[in-house]
Amino acid sequence: MKIYLAGPDVFLPDAIEVGRRKADICTQYGLTGLYPLDNAVDRSAADPSLAIFRGNEAMMEACDAIIANLTPFRGPGADPGTAYELGYMAGRGKFCLGYSNDPAVYADRLRRIADVKPHAERLVDAEGLTVEDFGLPDNLMLIHALNLHGCALLMPTQAPGDLWHDLTAFEACVRLAAERSRS
């Protein structure tokens, strides 16, 4: 089974090393992990961002599954690029797995960085926009996509000290993928 390793990990200072660690874990379970090309494309190319997109899309096509890192990125929710890729893979009928190293529910995540208050039987932010309050860790489309197109989101009981380098929940996804691959 080939697995697309999606996540904002590509933005880490040690992005390439993290990708190697993730791919190594896949190998230990008899699977092949493919890591997005964001850091492997020639930045002097005519249109490097388009080259990255084309490479990543081809890689997704070649994969049977995705493991999406949905740890909150620059806000209360998942990285929009990763969310796009999870949607693409769900749309292509691939097996969808995901994890978040932050187990807090969405409203609590937002409370940490912004004002959240009750208003007319809803929770709202400072702009008056509704805050999803279903007790889920992120937008319901992401959470139920995993439930219905693969396996439920995996999360630690407590956030690890290093949100971006702890691969325990990632490895648990790989284990589920390996079970699926044998069945």
Next chain:
Amino acid sequence: MKIYLAGPDVFLPDAIEVGRRKADICTQYGLTGLYPLDNAVDRSAADPSLAIFRGNEAMMEACDAIIANLTPFRGPGADPGTAYELGYMAGRGKFCLGYSNDPAVYADRLRRIADVKPHAERLVDAEGLTVEDFGLPDNLMLIHALNLHGCALLMPTQAPGDLWHDLTAFEACVRLAAERSRS
């Protein structure tokens, strides 16, 4: 042509009215706009968030195209739920359109709310994570998905006074969809 009207518009205090305005614009161009069910599902159901997901997914399946509102939502980038839906529709081979009422490039959007600085030939945020710096308004996966699976992102030259209620860029997307539908 049936168009799925994706966006964080569903979180606005007047979400239902905004959906009605969007659907009316579609009708004026001879198209059918379908608006997500987040505000139309019985909140006392056994699992309302799952009911919303199932309804929205069925609605996406029934549509030929998506118009995604990618205006930044609680951070520098698009709403992750909307990004998921854009990915899903791209994966299903549907015609993909999108707009953002904020025309700023991604690095500038982030600069407004966080520290961004150059470091070793990259731009980084306060956590040291790379800031995409391709002169694009959002994550490259979203922007090029539109370029390659539909039409390039539409944006006003200047952000309108009311980011959430100005439908000029939305209407421009509808016009493109109508042209496509006649061709």
